[in-house]
Each structure stands twice: as structure tokens, then as C-alpha cells.
Amino acid sequence: MGKLSDLFSITDEQAMWRVQAQDDHAAFARLVQRWELPILRLCERMTGDQGEDLKQETFARAFLKRKEFRGGCKFSTWLWRIALNLCYDELRKRQRRGENCGGPESEDGIDLPESASPELAPDLQVAAREECEVVRCALLRLPLTLQTALGLRYCEGLKVREIAEILEIPETTAGSRIAAGLEQISRILGPQLDAIQERKEHKIRTANDV
């Protein structure tokens, strides 16, 4: 059924052409619907609490700049670029204000909630959330070029070729950035993930004892 509906639905580029030629709001709404979540994920991952605002700004900017979209590249490539540029702007602003990634990092890198429930399931949920925050923060500690390449590859699931196109760099450079990013983030994440794992196991043991 999914395939059948795909067959009859218009492509992103066709929808964008309608938006360009006729200011077709319905076509634009369809594009927003399709790309809302991936763009939100990217913005949230890169900026945290500003994700929702940046997502909206991305689509507002895409609509304002609709005449600038050229058929030479995919709509998604163009949209990723807009979102990335907005995230870069936001990060630059934060850098000027001297803010860090804003994650819940304490001295040992993890900040446990003080009112942790003794029940197992919520604990695991908290741990999972912490883990996500730790990973996000580790990603944010990488140089921006590596962070972007790594995020697009593994968080957004894009191919190396697509990343090269979005960032307007050779495919080999994109590959090198992803490899370098993996190397660096693994060094940061390794000890932190180990610590989380240890805590998780400790909690399970305590819960079992009780």
C-alpha cells in the first residue's frame, strides 16, 4: 500500500516546483509534513533546546527563498543546507556568548537526577535519556565539520555521497571527516558510556536485592 501511494504522490522537486510557480501552499505543507521530523532531529541534535524554533525557521526561510531553489540538486539537499546554516548561526551566537553544549554534564560527565525512583523501569528510562544527552554532548564537543558529517551520516542516515553534495565537498573528504569524527567521539564516549553502564548494572543489582 505504501508503495502504491508513493507511486501517485508527487516528488519533493515537483512539489517545490508548484510552490515556486504558483505559491502553492498545499504543496509546501506537504513538503513540511515530509521533512519536519528529520529537520527537527537535526536542529535538536545540534542545538538542543532551540530545535523546534530552528525547524520552524528552516521552513519559513525555505518558503521565503523558494525562488532561489534550482533544479540542479534535490530538494532535501537544499533543505538540509538551510537547516545546517541556521544551526551554525545559532552555535556561533552561543560561542560568542561563551555557552557550552548545555548538556547535563557534571564533573564526571553525568548528572543523575537526585530524586531517582527505586523502581526499575523509570530508572532505565532515565538512564536511556541520560545516555542520549551524553551522546549529544559528545557530538557537540567535536569540531563543527566532523560533527555535521557524523550527524548526517548516522543520525539522519544519509549516504556519504549525499553528505558530500550537501556540504559541497568531495566524497573522499566526507568519508575522511566521518572517520575522524568516529575516532574522536569514540574517545570521548568510551569512558562515559562505561560509567553509565556500570551505574545501570548497579541499580539492577540493588533492585534485585530489594
Place this chain on the structure above:
Amino acid sequence: MNHPKNEEWLRYIDGEVPAEERKQLFGHLQTCPDCADRVDAWRRSIGKLQGLSVMKRKEAAAPRKRAFQFGAGLKWSLAASILILIGFVVGRFSMPDEQALEAKVAARVREDARQQLRTDLMVALSPEAITQDSFQKQLRADLEKTSLVTAGGASWKQEVLDTVQTQRDQDRQQLLGLINHLRDLQVADSLALRQDLETAVLTADRDLRQNSSRINQLASTISATR
């Protein structure tokens, strides 16, 4: 030991190496704990990074509560600006032809100005306006004042007054003539307009009669052929 490059390991993890190369790299992993650790750490990181993308919105929303309040204003202002944008676009496309509108307005303004001018002129030239002219009274008063000062100036005063009076009478006659002429013109215009209208009505009436008779003929012809 000759270690493969990072980019090679990346392609190995992504499953993008040919079978032969894959075999070699796998063989290297069996013998090199450093590379094996590295590949394991990378795989673990990739798993966690992929976990970020499947992180549920609900879970992600918890630390963002403050941001939502903070961003609410921005959200509404963005919505308002989009609405304004849509309004602008709709307004722009539904706007009537600018030149036609301009011409219409200009014609109306011109007509209003002409009407106003005519009314003003009529008021200024009306006999009441002339008789109530304060100029004459003022002049008379001034002259009487002067006559009190100037001894034996009675005859001179009377002469001046008579001259002024005569001049005023002549002016009044001329103005009345002008007004009458304007009125005549107006009447003539109205008559001409009425005549034109009557002609148009008559012509239209005649055409209408002709057309209806033709239709009747046509109808009778059709019914005859049937």
C-alpha cells in the same frame, strides 16, 4: 604492523568493501587488538548515534520545557509573519489594475474640482453677493470721515461717490450678463444632452423591435420547415 587507514575501516563497517578486501581486513582484526578495539568502539558509537535519531520526541521534550516557554513568543510571531505574508501575496494578486484605478480616481477628482469651481463662481457672481459687498460701504464711510476733516470738500466727495457708484453699476451689469450667458450655456448643454439621450433611446428601441421581428420570422420559418 601495517594498519589499514581509518577510511578503510569506515567502509568495512559500512559494508562497502569488496569481498577480497573484506577478508583481508577481517584477518587483520583477528591479529591486531588495537584495530579490533577501534572498530568495536566505532561500532558502539555508531549505535549510540543512531539511537539519537530514534529517541522519542516525548523523551527529548523533557529537558526542553524551559525552551518551549522561551520560544513561544518566537513561534507566535513566526505564525503571524507567515499569515501576513500570505495576506500580502493574496492582496497583491487580487489587486485591481493599477492604471485603470488611477484613471478612474483622476477623472472623479477632476469632475469634483470642476463642480466645486462652478459653484464657487456662481456664488461669487450672484447679485446678493455684489449688493452685500462691504467695499462700497467702507469707501463711503472713509470718504465721509475725510469730508469732516477737509473743509468745503462736499462737492468733491459727491463726485467721487457718483463715479464709484457708476463704475459699480457697470460692473454689476457686466457680471449679470456673464451669469446669464453661463446659464444659457448650461441650459443649452442640458438640452443637447437630453436630445442625445432621446435619440439613443429611440435607436435602441428601433433595433430592439427589428431584432424581435427577426426572431419571430426565424421562429416561424423553423416551425414551417418542421
